[in-house]
Amino acid sequence: MSTLQPVRGTHDLMFEDIRRHRHVQSKFSGIAERYGYSEIATPVFEATEVFARTLGDTTDIVTKEMYTFETKGGESVTLRPEGTAGVARAFVSEGLAQQAPLKFFYSGPMFRHERPQKGRQRQFHQIGVELLGVPGPQGDVEVIAMADHILKDLGLTGKITLELNSLGDHESRAAYRQVLIDFLSVRRDKLSAESRERLEKNPLRVLDSKDPADKEIVASAPRFPDHLNQISRDFFKAVQDGLGEIGIHFTLNPALVRGLDYYTHTAFEFTTEALGAQGTVLAGGRYDGLVQQMGGPPTAGIGWAAGVERLAMLLHELPALRRPFAIIPVGDAENAVAQKLCHRLRHAGFNVDLGYGGNMGKRMKRANKVNAVAALIIGENEVKQSVVTFRQLDSGEQVTVAMADLESHLALYR
């Protein structure tokens, strides 16, 4: 047991793990591009205020989960805990308002100083999209449709359900918030300690408390949907109708909330039962107030982010790796020929493995271990006749192929 360990909550990704990540990643970018989104890579760290200002001072992320440190120049910087703030900052600092509407997708590591557990790490990876400058419900529909599309393409249909809610516009939200506070304040003594705290900092959060006593109170609480004004109602209905028209199923969940002030209207989550306590696999919503809050012009925005680790855990089958051809020199005398052939075939586009040493038996073993389609054996006789012995490793069938014909012969087995 080595004493040198990766930092708590971080992991080395290799072999099958990284293939899972790559698979998620490439499905995602392929589909995002199909929807007309272009990639953006913002820095993994930003000035601390980028996150502190946008996420809100009372959220756990800001109060206890950020990796914040001081640079040699005395600035406070923070490793990004999520992706939206960075994109919004780029929108403002690059003056992108002129080009709106803009459609971005991103992916990469995020950092939160939390207690690690299943589906939760201190360095984890997200994929996400942001649609900026589209105030209408068709934006919400598109972004959700894209999320659904990606999950389907990853083969996760059936394991995941879409939950939907509306937080209304600012007016509805403020009104409901007050109604809820009034309701809960009267029953304050019956609430759990945690919910009493939520009541102070983030009253909407009481709605999704897991405490049984809280649940009972919440069950009779005024409901958000009943307090939406006409504009918000119409907006929400348009989103639901839009999803219905393209056959995307969803469940309404009035308890689905977002604590921050800049969230408006649509909030959604794709959740699963398969990941223990971390059921949310992809979550997003509309954040029409965010860009303005960061000092930009009033700009509508909607987007989502998904946890790559969580998605990767749900994948059952990965696409098969391309099988290589193994080149096997029988003795040292054939090394140079083998090396040359290897180079030639790789440039012809074939996946070629050439071991670094050992006798023939060892090299055959290696060929087997790398799951080669065939071994190309080159010995004294083969060199003399300008051929290779081509052995299919699954069947053991063996034929002689002229060196000059190798490209066309290999193409049959690729």
Place this chain on the structure above:
RNA sequence: GCGGGCAUAGCUCAGUUGGUUAGAGCAUCUGGUUGUGGUCCAGAGGGUCGCGGGUUCGAGUCCCGUUGCUCGCCCCA
């Protein structure tokens, strides 16, 4: 930040009421096979039993502490 579980070979794990030299499977290496892998057979290497202390004639096993991992709470993707 709070609570539970776990820690024995590279990996997955077994190890009895505390008792001799701590085991298995997989993986690795060697040989059976000097131009043939995957199967088979024979063998080998590999351990500070997480770390520190205590109890005991004797500790992988019991106790205390500590570190790490893991699951859950809070919160989140």
